[in-house]
Amino acid sequence: MxxxxxxxxxxxxxxxxxxxxxxxxxxxxxxxxxxxxxxxxxxxxxxxxxxxxxxxxxxxxxxxxxxxxxxxxxxxxxxxxxxxxxxxxxxxxxxxxxxxxxxxxxxxxxxxxxxxxxxxxxxxxxxxxxxxxxxxxxxxxxxxxxxxxxxxxxxxxxxxxxxxxxxxxxxxxxxxxxxxxxxxxxxxxxxxxxxxATGSESDVGDVLERLVLESPGAVVVAMFASNIHRLRLLGEIARAAKRKIVLLGRGMGTHTRVARSTGYLPWPDELVLPDDMARERPRSEILAIATGSQGEANAALARLARGEHPTFEVLPGDRVIMSARTIPGNEPEVHAIMGQLLRRGVEVISRATERGIHVxxxxxxxxxxxxxxxxxxxxxxxxxxxxxxxxxxxxxxxxxxxxxxxxxxxxxxxxxxxxxxxxxxxxxxxxxxxxxxxxVPTTVLRERAALAQEGAAFCFVTIDPAGTILNVFIETRGVMNDDRTKLDLTTVEAAVKKALGEAPQHATDDLLAEYARLAVRRTMKQLRGIKPVTVARIYRLGASSPTSSPSSQETST
Missing domain, CATH: 3.60.15.10 (Ribonuclease Z/Hydroxyacylglutathione hydrolase-like)
Structure with missing residues (x-):
């Protein structure tokens, strides 16, 4: 066995x-x-x-x-x-x-x-x-x-x-x-x-060739950098259309470099134009190949759509071909980028209008x-x-x-x-x-998720040597920022003072910090419907350092 x-x-x-x-x-x-x-x-x-x-x-x-x-x-x-x-x-x-x-x-x-x-x-x-x-x-x-x-x-x-x-x-x-x-x-x-039927990569090449040849402006093909077969076809298309290939995106550079060095991508050196020289060529001579077909915010296509790419830009009359299937879950990001391109006057071709651009x-x-x-x-x-x-x-x-x-x-x-x-x-x-x-430990990911969903609150309490509360200060991030904020923070401060007043007479500072933390979360739930991740600290005048709740990073009561 x-x-x-x-x-x-x-x-x-x-x-x-x-x-x-x-x-x-x-x-x-x-x-x-x-x-x-x-x-x-x-x-x-x-x-x-x-x-x-x-x-x-x-x-x-x-x-x-x-x-x-x-x-x-x-x-x-x-x-x-x-x-x-x-x-x-x-x-x-x-x-x-x-x-x-x-x-x-x-x-x-x-x-x-x-x-x-x-x-x-x-x-x-x-x-x-x-x-x-x-x-x-x-x-x-x-x-x-x-x-x-x-x-x-x-x-x-x-x-x-x-x-x-x-x-x-x-x-x-x-x-x-x-x-x-x-x-x-x-x-x-x-x-x-x-x-x-699954379809052949060569059939995609026929469709892409037609779309490139009929375009009067620059053409940008967004695709997975690892698809060396399609890159090989685009090289042949570029020669037929008398265009230069411009590679946009780190992944595109990595895959083409490895493919050329191992003999899988037979591009002559003169076929590829450095991206920083693309502006010097007529638009009709450019065939750019870009990463970012899945809507990645920092990939080349998204930067082109925002007008933030350092060496190349798309202009009215250019054509962008989305030569990839959108992975389920990425649709909002992909559609947002397509919308930005359309607002720039760029023609966008996707599988919705031309099924043959990807298999x-x-x-x-x-x-x-x-x-x-x-x-x-x-x-x-x-x-x-x-x-x-x-x-x-x-x-x-x-x-x-x-x-x-x-x-x-x-x-x-x-x-x-x-x-x-x-x-x-x-x-x-x-x-x-x-x-x-x-x-990244699972506990850290849980904390990050809670911070993203509920926001964070910070509670600082100063107490004099006699045990009298001098001040309660509440600060939030990602919780609220509207006309009610000042009033709600005042309500939270009052709830913290009340909770500390109900604490045992000889409570430790750790216990007092926990009373404060729970009061913040409980009151925020009543006021805003959320329980933010809360850090509470007790500053006792005359003490060497503040004390924080040992449970300050927990997200449940």
């Missing part, structure tokens, strides 16, 4: 990380991040790696399927804890080097390039990468030989019959694996609800069905999706006659035999929030 332990990516979209354990060894597949949209000062979120510390197994290494952030972004944090080799395709490792260098762990990292069809041993596992098509160059699936047979992990994939780089998905190899017998298939579930890199339901038909597994575990996606994908496998199926989320082990998959123990997966390379 072997065990599969999902640390991330099951029950959610993103943060993919999975351990496969056998014979006292564990292999990790991918190690990615996700992002926090609550505005609480979090850069990235990665899986909690502490379950790996509790494994009675040696970590043999990490195998990366491809270079998207939700598959590689957490490697710096993992490698700071575990000195293990990382295997991956050349383009993915190029991006990994960038990340590891930023975190000052590159010097000690062991990075080993993989190639489709070239199997390698990793401890007791034998791993064979298999070429797949996805919205990034050099994407692979994995065939992993284990003690219970072959496991096929698809990674992110789709069937693209005409990929721009000519690297077709290896249908014959998947079929051959199915002929030989596959114990377990773990397959991408992201687009299980979409019944239509997904993830398998739609027909592709998922085809993968099951090729591999013909005895067992099936859907991966990469919310519980809804996983359940729907499991139902598809059941309809197709797969004998043994398990749906699990992060933190629940799966036990696999040669002909059966079973739910195992719960091992407690978690999430680690990171800002500036450091972990």
């Amino acid at each position: 072997i065990r599969v332990l999902p640390l991330g990516g099951l029950g959610e979209v993103g943060m993919n990380c999975m351990a496969i354990e056998q014979r006292g060894e564990a292999l990790l597949v991918d190690c990615g991040v996700t992002f926090d949209d609550r505005g609480l000062g979090v850069d990235v979120i990665h899986a909690d790696f502490s379950p790996l510390d509790r494994l009675d197994a040696r970590i043999a290494g990490v195998v990366i399927t491809h270079g998207h952030e939700d598959h590689i972004g957490a490697l710096p944090y993992l490698l700071k804890r575990h000195d293990v080799p990382v295997y991956g395709p050349p383009y993915a490792l190029g991006l990994v080097r960038e990340r590891l260098d930023e975190h000052e762990v590159l010097e000690h990292a062991r990075l080993i390039e993989t190639a489709p069809g070239r199997a390698f041993d990793l401890g007791s596992f034998r791993v064979e990468p298999i070429r797949v098509t996805h919205s990034i160059a050099d994407a692979t699936a994995l065939a992993i030989r284990t003690s219970v047979g072959t496991i096929v992990h698809t990674g992110d994939f789709k069937f693209d019959e005409s990929p721009p780089d000519g690297e077709d998905i290896d249908v014959d190899r998947f079929r051959a694996l199915g002929d030989a017998g596959v114990t377990l298939l773990m397959s991408d579930s992201t687009n299980v609800d979409v019944e239509s 997904s890199g993830h398998a739609h339901r027909p592709d998922q069905r085809r993968m099951i038909e090729l591999v013909r597994p005895r067992c099936f575990v859907p991966v990469h999706g919310t519980i809804h996606h996983l359940t729907r994908h499991a139902a598809l496998a059941r309809e197709m006659g797969v004998p043994s199926i398990a749906v699990v989320e992060n933190g629940r082990a799966v036990e696999v035999t040669e002909d059966r998959v079973m739910l195992g123990e719960t091992f407690g997966a978690g999430r680690v929030h990171v800002w500036a390379g450091r972990e």
Whole structure:
């Protein structure tokens, strides 16, 4: 028997990380991040790696399927804890080097390039990468030989019959694996609800070429920087339209630099114009490619929309093409940016008016069905999706006659035999929030959320040596600022004085501070309907330092 332990990516979209354990060894597949949209000062979120510390197994290494952030972004944090080799395709490792260098762990990292069809041993596992098509160059699936047979992990994939780089998905190899017998298939579930054909990236190129050629002004294409296939097409379009490419956004620069250095983006040097020289060219000669298709406030597209980009501006008559799907939840920010662009007289083209400007890199339901038909597994575990996606994908496998199926989320082990998959123990997966390379504790995030929702109040009380209250001062932030503020603050001050007057005669200053804190919160609830995070301090004249409530950061009474 072997065990599969999902640390991330099951029950959610993103943060993919999975351990496969056998014979006292564990292999990790991918190690990615996700992002926090609550505005609480979090850069990235990665899986909690502490379950790996509790494994009675040696970590043999990490195998990366491809270079998207939700598959590689957490490697710096993992490698700071575990000195293990990382295997991956050349383009993915190029991006990994960038990340590891930023975190000052590159010097000690062991990075080993993989190639489709070239199997390698990793401890007791034998791993064979298999070429797949996805919205990034050099994407692979994995065939992993284990003690219970072959496991096929698809990674992110789709069937693209005409990929721009000519690297077709290896249908014959998947079929051959199915002929030989596959114990377990773990397959991408992201687009299980979409019944239509996935569409080819080359078709997007045809639409983008038409839109660029017919535009008299500058054209800005907003897209994911990691989609090297689309960047490759835009290079061809720029040459056909006699335009220069201008790269806007840090991520765009990083991905194009790595793709060009690894041979995946054959742009001649004269095709790319430095962004600080773009103003010197006629508008009709500019094809800009910008980050920020998801409405990120500090990305290039948002800065263009606000007129704040330092080297380039959009003008009336220019055209902006939103060549990306808006991730659910990002619609307000994306629509706000589109509105700002329209107010500047810029023509905005989105999927609402031109469906062909984007196709997904993830398998739609027909592709998922085809993968099951090729591999013909005895067992099936859907991966990469919310519980809804996983359940729907499991139902598809059941309809197709797969004998043994398990749906699990992060933190629940799966036990696999040669002909059966079973739910195992719960091992407690978690999430680690990171800002500036450091972990942000959950308690701090709760405090930040409370501050954002309820605001903060500060209560300062001065008492003379005889115990008489001399003054109560109340200050708030994010609570109130209107015509009633002065009157309400006076009411709160009176409530604090009353509460302190009812305190025990020989109460400590810590207890008095707590009485004051609770009075502020209780009165604010009555006056404003909220209980702000409250800090109360007692200043006793003649004492060396003020005393604050030991519970001053709590948000409940």
